[in-house]
Amino acid sequence: MDFKQIQELIKLINKSNIGEVSIEEKGFKLTIKQKEEATQTVFAAPQQLPAAYHAPAPQFPQAPAAAPSQPEKSRPAQDSASDNFITIKSPMIGTFYRSSTPGKPPFVEVGDEIAPGKVVCIIEAMKLFNEIESEVKGRIVKVLADDASPVEYDQPLFLVEPL
Numbered sequence: 001m002d003f004k005q006i007q008e009l010i011k012l013i014n015k016s017n018i019g020e021v022s023i024e025e026k027g028f029k030l031t032i033k034q035k036e037e038a039t040q041t042v043f044a045a046p047q048q049l050p051a052a053y054h055a056p057a058p059q060f061p062q063a064p065a066a067a068p069s070q071p072e073k074s075r076p077a078q079d080s081a082s083d084n085f086i087t088i089k090s091p092m093i094g095t096f097y098r099s100s101t102p103g104k105p106p107f108v109e110v111g112d113e114i115a116p117g118k119v120v121c122i123i124e125a126m127k128l129f130n131e132i133e134s135e136v137k138g139r140i141v142k143v144l145a146d147d148a149s150p151v152e153y154d155q156p157l158f159l160v161e162p163l
Contacts, residue, residue, distance in 0.1 A: 006030065009021070009023075009030075009032065010032060013032055013034055014034065018034065019033070019034055020032065020033045020034065084161065084162070085141055085159045085160060085161055085162075086136050086138060086159070086160045086161075086162055087144075087156045087157075087158070087159060087160070088120060088132075088134065088135075088136070088156070088157050088158040088159075088160060089154050089155060089156050089157060090123060090132075090145075090151045090152065090153060090154060090155045090156075090157055091123075091130075091132065091153070092123055092125050092130065092153055093125060093150075093151070093152055093153050094123040094124050094125035094126075094130070094150070094151060095123065095124040095125075095148060095149070095150055095151070096121060096122075096123055096145045096146070096147065096148070096149055096150075096151045096157065097121060097122040097123070097124065097129075097147060097148060098121055098143070098147045099122075099147075100122065106147075107119050107120050107121055107122075108120050108121075108140050108143075108158070109140065110140050110141065110142060110143060111139065111140060112139065112140050113137075113138070113139050113140075113163065114134040114136070114137065114138060114139070114140060114160065115134065115137045116133070116134055116135055116136065116137060117133050117134065118133060118134045119131045119132065119133055119134075120132055120133065120134050120140075120157070120158060121145075121157060121158075123151065132157070134160070136160055136162060137162065137163050138160035138161050138162045138163050139160065139161045139163060140158055140159075140160060141158075141159040141160060141161050142158065142159040143157070143158055144156045144157055144158060144159065145157045
């Protein structure tokens with residue numbers, strides 16, 4: 001079994017609901033275990049196999065664990081406190097930045113007044129830096145995302161008190 005076949009096998013297992021697969025072939029054993037967030041690959045080979053089989057197992061980046069979403073009905077305390085607030089949400093998936101470059105002051109702070117067209121943050125997606133502008137007039141009440149953290153589409157970024 002060559003490296004390309006192993007890669008294809010990993011892709012197939014990632015797309016399926018299979019939890020674990022073990023293959024033994026001519027003194028070579030390959031075990032692939034799938035977890036909820038990442039895939040772990042374990043290689044075991046006897047000494048007589050070529051050096052390529054003794055390379056360390058490939059490391060796969062782990063996806064950040066998404067916060068469990070709660071139904072609207074289970075958050076009455078938060079809803080009642082934020083009924084009069086407007087939420088600025090992320091228009092795309094990417095990395096959230098509060099300022100244009102590290103070390104510079106953030107575009108907006110809690111308490112700042114904003115108007116339509118005012119840049120409130122940057123979201124980096126596919127090496128493009130997208131300025132996110134406010135569509136409302138108001139005052140920033142809370143910043144909901146951490147600087148330099150990944151954000152999802154439609155994820156709340158700011159709470160704004162309308163003026």
